[in-house]
Amino acid sequence: MRRADCVAFLRHLLPRLGLCWAGYRRVHRTVCKRLARRLRELGLADPAGYARRLDEDPGERERLEAMLRIPISRFWRDASVWEWLGEIGLPGLAQAARASGRNRLSAWSCGCAAGEEPYGLALLWHRRLAPRFPGTALDILATDADPVLLARAREARYAPSSLRALPADLRRGFLEEEGRPRLPPAIRAAVRFRRQDVRAAMPEGPFDLLLCRNLVFTYFAQDLRCEMAARFRRRLRVGGLMVLGAKERLPDRVEGFVPVTAGLPVYRRRS
Numbered sequence: 724m725r726r727a728d729c730v731a732f733l734r735h736l737l738p739r740l741g742l743c744w745a746g747y748r749r750v751h752r753t754v755c756k757r758l759a760r761r762l763r764e765l766g767l768a769d770p771a772g773y774a775r776r777l778d779e780d781p782g783e784r785e786r787l788e789a790m791l792r793i794p795i796s797r798f799w800r801d802a803s804v805w806e807w808l809g810e811i812g813l814p815g816l817a818q819a820a821r822a823s824g825r826n827r828l829s830a831w832s833c834g835c836a837a838g839e840e841p842y843g844l845a846l847l848w849h850r851r852l853a854p855r856f857p858g859t860a861l862d863i864l865a866t867d868a869d870p871v872l873l874a875r876a877r878e879a880r881y882a883p884s885s886l887r888a889l890p891a892d893l894r895r896g897f898l899e900e901e902g903r904p905r906l907p908p909a910i911r912a913a914v915r916f917r918r919q920d921v922r923a924a925m926p927e928g929p930f931d932l933l934l935c936r937n938l939v940f941t942y943f944a945q946d947l948r949c950e951m952a953a954r955f956r957r958r959l960r961v962g963g964l965m966v967l968g969a970k971e972r973l974p975d976r977v978e979g980f981v982p983v984t985a986g987l988p989v990y991r992r993r994s
């Protein structure tokens with residue numbers, strides 16, 4: 724399949740799936756390689772034949788969804804957001820919880836890939852913040868649509884390159900097993916993983932913190948972003964924080980959130 728044919732196919736297909744070409748532009752080569760391989764497996768010459776196959780075979784739609792998932796992640800991705808969370812965001816949430824008589828904070832990592840994001844949060848809490856807030860616990864729920872990534876997340880073994888951006892005190896939270904960094908049982912137990920397609924279902928909450936980075940506000944179409952943001956809002960406590968990816972912003976027409984600080988993609992539920 725020629726690259727131009729793949730691009731034309733994606734531009735036609737993505738909006739029909741509630742996704743957007745602008746989000747996929749940067750990663751389309753990866754998706755095109757996967758599609759080309761699938762066309763070869765099926766003995767199809769061009770995307771038109773594949774489009775017919777999609778109409779005829781509901782199982783193929785699931786395969787396509789998997790080919791469209793981008794699994795890229797790493798620990799401490801967008802360091803400035805993590806530093807802000809550690810110094811201001813999480814302490815503020817813990818103090819607010821305490822002031823209202825709660826001894827548990829609740830966080831949701833939506834689109835958690837192989838666990839780098841929720842485990843990064845668990846490390847930050849347990850190694851830096853828990854000693855400052857004894858008696859307060861942080862529950863972390865992590866969801867993703869991809870069963871292979873979730874199985875890797877539960878294993879919690881990582882390539883050393885994935886830890887490169889982590890500050891040294893948090894990197895010391897890993898064990899060395901068979902030459903590879905692995906998280907210890909206490910950190911593994913701090914995160915619950917669940918397979919969930921965010922378009923079909925969401926955990927109920929309420930959450931104090933929602934990490935939704937490099938998924939909805941990059942790959943989803945505008946209308947779906949707005950619909951998702953409204954549903955996220957209902958799952959956040961008033962005063963709770965929603966963190967997006969470094970290059971992501973909430974659409975203007977989304978209501979009920981205020982940006983917390985200029986230059987960071989962090990929003991607080993205002994009402």
Ligand SMILES: C[S@@+](CC[C@H](N)C(=O)[O-])C[C@H]1O[C@@H](n2cnc3c(N)ncnc32)[C@H](O)[C@@H]1O
Pocket residue numbers: 792793794795796797800833834835836837839840866867868869872919920921922935936937938968
């Ligand atoms: C680019 S990764 C982002 C990982 C992490 N949040 C980060 O920013 O480093 C996007 C993740 O979203 C997951 N994903 C894609 N579509 C999804 C959907 N509809 N529902 C839930 N997860 C989805 C993918 O499997 C992938 O793990």
